[in-house]
Amino acid sequence: MATSAAATVSRAEIHLWRVGLLGAFLALWEVATRRGWVDPFFVSQPTVLALQIGDWIRSGFIVRHLVVTLQETIIGFLLGTLLGVAVGFAFAHWQTLAHVFDPVMVALNAMPRVVLAPLFILWFGLGLLSKVVMVISLVFFVVFFSTYTGIREVDRDLVNNARILGASPQHMIRHVLLPSALTWIFASLRTSVGFALIGAVVGEYLGAHEGMGWVISYAESMFNSTGVLAGLLVLMAAVIAIDLGLQRLDARFSYWKPVPK
């Protein structure tokens, strides 16, 4: 980032620009639909959207569906991460295993998960399970590849030093390999959490009876553009909130790293 005071635009100024541009966009949207330049049937209207979201919050409708989606996201994310770390460690530990299954991993990862979603729904039903599996299928690979790289890229001097200092294989995992892999896992955390949410929503969108994906899909089937856009806005807000939380978490866990200047 530029440090020269003259070249730096102040924070307040940036905020002002952001709010201003957003306001102008919303105003234009509102005016365009009111004046009949654009049909609100297709693009809805900011005031109508605000009313819709307010309504959803008051009735508790949106909270219920958001909770369902977040539940699938969190369960799938945790299981996918655990599985990714475990398999990543196994691959790093047993080279033969890695050599045999490496192409399988790459091939599986290359498969578009969105297309798999209908199969998951067929196999695991319309409920929670199929969404959790969908989330796992996305999160697992991100975490697996990070863990595997993290362990393979661990500083050789550190491993040698630990061996000389008397580390047992358990010590090596606990004090050297895991912390080293964690930095990679954390680096990919924001990606994997994003994937988790996408997995849950896509799963719901393609077949469910609750959750944010279902809300959007249902509105769509009714040609209700307000419902679709309001659902998307709620999801967007959720993603931003999660991302802010993760940024804090990342700062907490990378306490030993030099602060980037």
Add this chain to the structure above:
Amino acid sequence: MTLDDRTGRIVLDQVTQRFALPREGREFTAVEDVSLDVGRGEFVSIVGPSGCGKSTLLALIAGLVPLTAGRVLLEGRPVEGVTPGLGFVFQRDALFPWKTVVENVGLPLLFRGVDAAAARPRVAEWIARIGLTGFEHYHPHQLSGGMRKRVALAMTMVYEPQIVLMDEPFGALDVQTRNLMENDLLELWAQFRRTVVFVTHDLEEAIALSDRIVVMTASPGHVKSVYTIALPRPRSVTEIRFHPDFGRLYETIWKDLKDEVRLGYERSRHGLSG
């Protein structure tokens, strides 16, 4: 441990190490036919041109890389794999970046199953000795290069190894810090009298610190000559340079070393050296 003539002794008996260079389809001989006997409490430096296998020699003694031929005896026992009783100070300070100063220094004790209550005073003592009291809860990235080196030294000394191997430990430090560290090392060595094998490419450093200097040839590295440094102790690395014998020793050893340095340089320029 009973002290006999095996304690702290390192014997290298016709040690050779080769490794395959699969891409070039040939073998590379890192060290060839090296024999050396280092006694308890002796400070021996190994000097030689870069790429002559001096670091490999240390790795062989530590059991980090396997021997191709010959044997290494540590306190009378042949080396098979990593010997945990040994101390090794790496060229780059191999501190654990996710651990604080206390945690780093205490780590070898934790690995050895020393319980926390018994470890705490030993760790505190070493942190005080290296002058880092007050920095206990800092992470390595918050320390200067010299401080990190001192932590690495404390981490090695805290479990009281009889043998300490050092691979160009002060190479990355600025000259002033380096001289301070060298003096600290000499003081520690005088106090604890451990066997030290010290690899460096800096002849002045080697003369100032050592009892004996081993000159290695350009690759494949073998022992060219061994010099005894009979300069008086205790020494200060900054002052010993003005001792009348220092210049003479430097001249003699440098004459021996410079041909190898030139040879090593020529080879590296022509891409012949691995």
